[in-house]
Amino acid sequence: MSGYSADTRIRWTEWLPWVAAGAFFFLLPEYLSLGARILIFILFALSLDLILGYAGIITLGHSAFFGLGAYTAGIVSTQLAINEPFVQLAAAAAVAALLGVATGAVILRTRALTLLMLTLAITAILLEVANKATWLTGGADGLSGVKVDPILGFFRFDLYGRTAFLYCLIALFLGWWVVRRLIYSPFGAMLTGIRENTTRMHAIGAPVYWRLVLVYTISATMAGIAGALLTQTNQFVGLNVLGLEPSGDILVMLILGGVGRLYGAFIGPVVYLIAQDYLAKQYPEYWYFGIGTLLIAVVLFAPGGILGMVDKLRDKWLSLYKQKSSARASAR
Amino acid sequence: MILYVISVGLSVTMGLMGFINLAHGVFAMAGGFILSTAMARFGVPFPLALVAAFVLVSLGSIFLEKILYSRLYARGELSQVLFCIGLILVAMAVARLIYGNLAAPVFLPDYLRGQVQVLGRDFPTYRVFLILFSGVLILSLWTGVERTRWGAMVRAAVDNRGMAQSVGINTKRLFMITFALGSGLAGLGGALGADILPVQWGYPFEHLVYFLIVVAVGGLGSLRGPFVAALLIGIADTACKYWVPALGAFLVYAATIGILLWRPQGLFGVRA
Amino acid sequence: MAFALQTEKLCKSFGALTVAEQIDFRLEPGARHALIGPNGAGKTTFVNMLTGAIAPTSGKIFLNDQEVTRTSQAARVRLGLGRTFQITTLFRSLPVLDNVALAVAERRGDAQRMWRPASAHREIIDESLELLATLGLADDAAAAAQDLPYGKQRLVEVAIALGLRPKVLLLDEPAAGVPSADTEKILRHLEKLSAEIAILIIEHDMDLVFRFAQRITVLVQGQVLVEGPPEEIAADKRVRDVYLGEATHA
Numbered sequence: 001m002s003g004y005s006a007d008t009r010i011r012w013t014e015w016l017p018w019v020a021a022g023a024f025f026f027l028l029p030e031y032l033s034l035g036a037r038i039l040i041f042i043l044f045a046l047s048l049d050l051i052l053g054y055a056g057i058i059t060l061g062h063s064a065f066f067g068l069g070a071y072t073a074g075i076v077s078t079q080l081a082i083n084e085p086f087v088q089l090a091a092a093a094a095v096a097a098l099l100g101v102a103t104g105a106v107i108l109r110t111r112a113l114t115l116l117m118l119t120l121a122i123t124a125i126l127l128e129v130a131n132k133a134t135w136l137t138g139g140a141d142g143l144s145g146v147k148v149d150p151i152l153g154f155f156r157f158d159l160y161g162r163t164a165f166l167y168c169l170i171a172l173f174l175g176w177w178v179v180r181r182l183i184y185s186p187f188g189a190m191l192t193g194i195r196e197n198t199t200r201m202h203a204i205g206a207p208v209y210w211r212l213v214l215v216y217t218i219s220a221t222m223a224g225i226a227g228a229l230l231t232q233t234n235q236f237v238g239l240n241v242l243g244l245e246p247s248g249d250i251l252v253m254l255i256l257g258g259v260g261r262l263y264g265a266f267i268g269p270v271v272y273l274i275a276q277d278y279l280a281k282q283y284p285e286y287w288y289f290g291i292g293t294l295l296i297a298v299v300l301f302a303p304g305g306i307l308g309m310v311d312k313l314r315d316k317w318l319s320l321y322k323q324k325s326s327a328r329a330s331a332r
Numbered sequence: 333m334i335l336y337v338i339s340v341g342l343s344v345t346m347g348l349m350g351f352i353n354l355a356h357g358v359f360a361m362a363g364g365f366i367l368s369t370a371m372a373r374f375g376v377p378f379p380l381a382l383v384a385a386f387v388l389v390s391l392g393s394i395f396l397e398k399i400l401y402s403r404l405y406a407r408g409e410l411s412q413v414l415f416c417i418g419l420i421l422v423a424m425a426v427a428r429l430i431y432g433n434l435a436a437p438v439f440l441p442d443y444l445r446g447q448v449q450v451l452g453r454d455f456p457t458y459r460v461f462l463i464l465f466s467g468v469l470i471l472s473l474w475t476g477v478e479r480t481r482w483g484a485m486v487r488a489a490v491d492n493r494g495m496a497q498s499v500g501i502n503t504k505r506l507f508m509i510t511f512a513l514g515s516g517l518a519g520l521g522g523a524l525g526a527d528i529l530p531v532q533w534g535y536p537f538e539h540l541v542y543f544l545i546v547v548a549v550g551g552l553g554s555l556r557g558p559f560v561a562a563l564l565i566g567i568a569d570t571a572c573k574y575w576v577p578a579l580g581a582f583l584v585y586a587a588t589i590g591i592l593l594w595r596p597q598g599l600f601g602v603r604a
Numbered sequence: 605m606a607f608a609l610q611t612e613k614l615c616k617s618f619g620a621l622t623v624a625e626q627i628d629f630r631l632e633p634g635a636r637h638a639l640i641g642p643n644g645a646g647k648t649t650f651v652n653m654l655t656g657a658i659a660p661t662s663g664k665i666f667l668n669d670q671e672v673t674r675t676s677q678a679a680r681v682r683l684g685l686g687r688t689f690q691i692t693t694l695f696r697s698l699p700v701l702d703n704v705a706l707a708v709a710e711r712r713g714d715a716q717r718m719w720r721p722a723s724a725h726r727e728i729i730d731e732s733l734e735l736l737a738t739l740g741l742a743d744d745a746a747a748a749a750q751d752l753p754y755g756k757q758r759l760v761e762v763a764i765a766l767g768l769r770p771k772v773l774l775l776d777e778p779a780a781g782v783p784s785a786d787t788e789k790i791l792r793h794l795e796k797l798s799a800e801i802a803i804l805i806i807e808h809d810m811d812l813v814f815r816f817a818q819r820i821t822v823l824v825q826g827q828v829l830v831e832g833p834p835e836e837i838a839a840d841k842r843v844r845d846v847y848l849g850e851a852t853h854a
Contacts, residue, residue, distance in 0.1 A: 003698060004705040004729055005746060008721035058410050106593060112409055113352060114596045117548040118589060124541055125585040132582070184721040186709045186728070193706045196695040203655070203693070204707040204768060205681025206715060214716075244541060248417055255414055285425045292421030299415045300403060 002054070002183045002192060017266050021169055025162075032161035033233070038273050039168040040229045043175045045254045045265035047222035052251075053260030054183055055215050056195030057108070060247050061119030064103070064126050065096040065220040067242035069227030071130060071137055072096070074146045074237040079136070083149040085167075089228050096224020097217050104216035108209060120244060127243035142238040146231055157233070164233040171229055175222055182218070183262065191215055252295055258305030267306050351401065351511075352409055354416035356518050356543055357536030358423040363389050363519025364531030365427065368437060378441045382523055389519025390512040397511045405507070420536045428533040440527060462524060469517075470559060486510055545588045551598025560599060606669045608633045608772045608802035609654065609685075614663035616649055616826075623649045624660070625826045631772065635802045638817035640810070642846055646826040647806050648690065651776055655687050656680050668771065681710075686770030688761040690777045690806075696750040700741060703749050703760055704732040707767030732767065739763050739793050755786030759793060766797075773797075775805040779812055787812060814838065822846070 024035050044066055051057040069092035076082050076091045107118040130137045137143050150156040155163045182188050194201050194208055201208050231237050240246060249272075257268025272291070279287040302309050363385040370376040370384050400419075404412055440458055477483035489496040489503045497503050522531060529539065546565060550557030565584055572583040591599065609631040616624040623646040631637055641647055652658045654665060656677035665673045667683050675683070695703050708728050709715040723729070736742050739759045744752055749760055758778055765773055778794065779787040791812055797803065807813050813820065813834075820837045822829040824846055830837065837843055 002722070003702045004722045004725070004732070005699045005701050006721070006723050008723055052410075058413070060413070110592070110596045113548060114592050114598075116352070116409070116413065117544055118592055120541065120544065121585045121588045121592075125582060125589075128582045128585065181721075182718050184723070185718045186714050186720075186722045186725060187716055187718040189702060189706060189722045190709065190715045192698065193695055193702075196698060197693060199689075200693045200695060200764070201706075202657075202677050203681065203687055203689070204710045204764060205678045206710050207676075207678045211716070244537070251414065252417065259410075285428045287425075288421045288428075289425035292418045292423075292425065295418030295421065296400070296415055299411050299418065300400070303411065 003189045006184060008184045014263075017263070018173070025165060025169075029160060029162070032165045034273065034277055036161055036164045036168045036233045037230070038269050039165070039172045040226050040233070041250065041253060041269035041273060042266050043168075043172045043229070044223055044226040044250055045257070045269050046172075046175055046179050046262075047219045047226065048250055048254050049259060049262065049265045050179055050182065050222070051216055051219045052254065053262075053264070054188060054195065055191040055212060057212060057216065058112075058116060059119040060116050060244060060251070061121075061123040062219075062223055062250060063242055063244075063246035064119070064123035065100060065223035066227040066230075066246060066250075067123070067126060067130070068099055069093070069096045069224030070231045070237045070241045071143065071227075072224070073228035073231040074143045075136060077146045077148065078143060083147045085148050085151050085232055088148065088232060089171075089225055092224045092228030092231075093221045096227070097221040099224075100217035100220025101213065104213040104220070108212045108216060120247070123243055123247055127239065130239055130242055137237070140239060142236055144236050146235045146237065148232045148235060157235075161233070168229050168233065171225065175225070179222075180262065187215075252291065254305075256294065256298060256305055258307030261304070261307050264305050264307045271306065351405060352412045352416070353514075354413055354540060354544070355419040355423070355536065356515075357538075357540050358420055359389050359393060359515040359518035360522030360525075360539075360543075361423065361427060361531055361533075361535040362392065363522035364526040364535070365431060366519065367523035367526055368531065372437060382520065385523035386516045386520045390516035393515030394508055394512045397508050401511065402504070402507070420540075423536060424533050427535075431533065434532065458527060465524070474556075482509075545584065547598075549588055549591050549598055551595075557599050606633070607631060607666065608635065608668060609804070610666040610669075611654070612664040612666070614650075614653060614665065615661045616646075616653060616658070617661050623826045624653065627663070627823075627826075627828055629821065629828070631802050631804055633771075633802050634799050635804075636816060636818045637802070637804045638813045638820045639804060639806045639823060640808075640813055640820060641823035641829075644825075645823040647823055648776065649826075650823065651687070651774055651806060654774060655685065681768060681770075684769075684771035685774070686765035686768040686772070687774040688758075688765050688776055688778055690780055692754075692757050692761060694749040694757060694760055694764070697748055699746055700736065700749055700752065700760055700763075701729065701732055701745040704735055704763045704767045705729060707764045708732050708735075711768045735763055735766055738796070739766075740789070753786075755782045755789065758782055758786075758790060762790075762793070770801060773801050773803045775803060775807075777807055778805065779807065779809050791816060 021035075021039070025032070028035070044062075047065075048059075048062050051059065051062075072092040072095045073088040076088050082088065082091075103118075103122050107115060107122075110118060131139055133139070134141075148157055151163065151167060155167075157163050157167075183191075190201075190206065190211065193206070194211065198208060227241060230241065253268035253272045254265055255268070256272060257266065258264030275290070276287060279290065298305055304311065366385045366388050367381045370381040371378065376384065396419075400415070404415055477486070485496070485501050485506055488499075489501055489506055496506075522529075522535075529535075542565070546558050546561045549565065550559070550561035565587075568587060569581065569584050572581075576583075607630045609629075611627055611629045614624055614627040614629070615622070627650060629650075639647055639650070649658070653660045656672070656675060656679075660673065663673070664671055667680060667685055670683065672680050672683065672685075695706065698706075705722070705728050706715070708731050709722075709725070712728065714725060714728060717725075733742065733745060736745055739762060741756060741759055741763060744756060749757060752760065758780075762775070762778060765775075775794070779790050782790065787809060794803075794805075794816060805813070805816060807816075817834060819832070820834055821831040822837060822840075822843050829842060829846065830840055832840075
């Protein structure tokens with residue numbers, strides 16, 4: 001856990017995701033485009049974890065930033081003919097951050113249902129705009145014709161998705177590094193304080209509202225970058241990046257993985273997207289049924305998600321082990 | 333009006349009971365399917381099918397309440413929201429497995445088809461019937477919640493559950509009945525509206541935003557609120573699509589944001 | 605002369621119900637002052653107006669001669685107003701150390717630092733540990749706040765408030781719900797607090813009040829009934845009537 005009592009050294013288990021990603025790259029070259037997609041959604045889930053898991057902001061509208069980032073990156077290419085990938089990323093980040101400040105400053109004074117509705121309405125509005133402003137966004141057909149120059153003028157986005165995968169992996173690594181620093185910092189500890197007890201945070205003189213706007217903006221920026229990555233790897237933007245559905249999806253992924261645990265954001269998208277890729281095309285009904293049941297089960301029985309269960313099992317095993325060894329000791 | 337009948341049910345569960353029930357559309361969908369099946373498959377007459385939709389959905393919701401919802405009353409909003417998303421997904425899958433991709437057909441009886449003359453203009457009979465029916469429903473609900481012992485008990489229980497319990501109100505049963513009523517109303521709404529809002533498997537998700545807007549804008553814990561909100565939004569939506577189709581549903585969302593910022597507790601909300 | 609805290613004709617009403625009426629109150633620097641009164645006298649409302657949790661209907665509030673009537677809660681804290689809550693308000697699942705460190709970080713203006721790990725901010729941690737030690741909580745620093753016995757949780761409340769280095773400290777029933785043996789401990793720790801802090805204590809435990817306070821204000825039905833040193837208050841017939849009246853109720 002984060003905070004003043006935390007041990008912030010990187011544990012060996014924290015290297016596992018990166019080792020796994022490396023192995024994936026070499027062992028499963030035919031699945032690299034799915035892999036890139038997973039990496040992007042991990043980054044997106046990470047941004048959501050920052051506000052939901054740490055600061056406790058409940059939102060159904062996080063897709064607003066993801067989608068806006070995706071469209072911005074695309075439009076920068078189609079309208080302004082700027083195909084430099086880093087400029088596209090920066091533009092997406094900036095626009096998403098702007099939306100984050102603007103909407104955060106307005107809606108973060110509210111709570112609970114009202115906040116939920118406001119976040120939902122904002123992403124719904126964006127969806128409506130994207131749907132209607134056909135000249136800009138391609139409307140329901142999606143925005144095609146997005147061009148992305150080779151990265152650093154050298155690494156071309158290839159057909160097999162090798163460049164895309166590595167590009168997303170680096171972006172995710174940077175994102176993970178930033179988020180990890182953030183949550184272990186005094187700022188992160190302060191966010192946990194807001195989540196735990198807002199009244200108390202007010203009473204120790206924390207400008208809670210501004211802090212929330214700040215973290216909301218940081219998270220929005222990250223989500224925007226994730227959206228832009230999706231555009232760049234697909235060279236296409238569809239309407240499905242905005243609205244309730246992607247917001248719900250990412251929320252579900254994070255919850256399945258485990259919220260407020262940093263690595264829940266890694267596990268959730270992996271499990272969700274692979275299962276989706278496998279099931280959704282052939283048996284969409286079973287996919288919905290399965291994911292729905294799983295979600296209900298997690299909410300009712302395992303609020304910590306998959307990682308929470310792993311923790312619990314480990315604790316149980318450790319205490320069993322201790323019991324045994326102490327029993328052995330006393331037997332002697 | 334349909335929106336109202338469905339949403340008022342939601343206002344009952346969400347407002348009176350304080351449960352963020354996003355899965356409300358599921359009950360509306362179930363109502364629509366029951367109506368359709370009852371009429372098409374078993375030849376049940378329309379009024380009876382409506383009753384069946386109400387009763388069956390209520391019963392089904394009691395079951396769900398008992399085994400699932402009741403565990404979540406004390407949990408945070410996030411758990412409730414997620415649980416509902418899960419329920420929606422399951423319900424959609426089930427609906428699709430049973431009914432396939434098509435909308436459930438609804439055959440109105442002859443006496444509700446055609447046109448009727450009101451103030452010298454022609455209106456579709458069914459819509460007039462809907463408006464009258466909803467009117468009666470609203471009035472009876474109003475008197476129900478404001479005037480009867482049941483209404484007083486629910487309001488007391490929501491205000492202070494422990495206190496209500498200690499003065500001898502069985503809050504568990506009370507919540508169950510309230511939930512059943514709310515869901516039953518949703519079922520009724522879904523059934524009534526099946527002709528206008530086609531019922532098919534994507535239903536709970538597609539209309540979710542509208543239901544939520546109606547309740548949030550109307551305000552939790554009031555019955556008048558969702559009524560006014562449903563009217564407002566219905567009119568705004570229609571007008572907007574009629575005059576400036578380019579804007580689409582944009583105005584409705586913008587209005588929602590505006591109203592919620594102006595009055596975070598909703599137009600007639602009792603509590604924030 | 606500058607008062608640590610001062611109110612002028614402070615009023616608050618909720619509709620027709622008046623819970624504070626023309627309260628003129630002064631807290632001298634370094635004071636040990638108690639606010640007492642029967643249930644429903646408006647003590648908590650008064651405290652909430654002082655901290656800025658609720659806005660007064662009329663009247664003014666001054667903190668070190670600076671008007672703060674419309675100032676936000678957070679800004680008042682930065683001006684040196686700390687408080688504890690009647691109902692224990694801790695970061696329950698966080699370690700005791702973090703409970704205090706969050707407050708210390710806010711006061712130092714370090715709470716928005718985003719890069720260096722919190723656990724590497726030795727200056728914050730050391731100060732917090734020191735503070736915990738003065739309140740006899742040194743051994744509990746690593747425990748989750750919710751796992752402490754209630755009496756110690758009340759002390760953590762005080763520790764959090766002290767982490768803000770307040771000039772004025774409002775203690776809202778610090779011994780509420782604490783077994784009497786622990787009350788004694790809490791009192792001992794309160795007596796050791798720096799003489800530079802002006803303390804206003806709201807308390808039902810008369811024994812504690814009369815031992816701790818050098819001055820007492822009695823609030824009845826939203827009005828100041830009488831104010832004076834403990835001996836005077838103890839001898840005051842009206843105060844006795846109020847409390848005897850209450851005693852027969854209870």
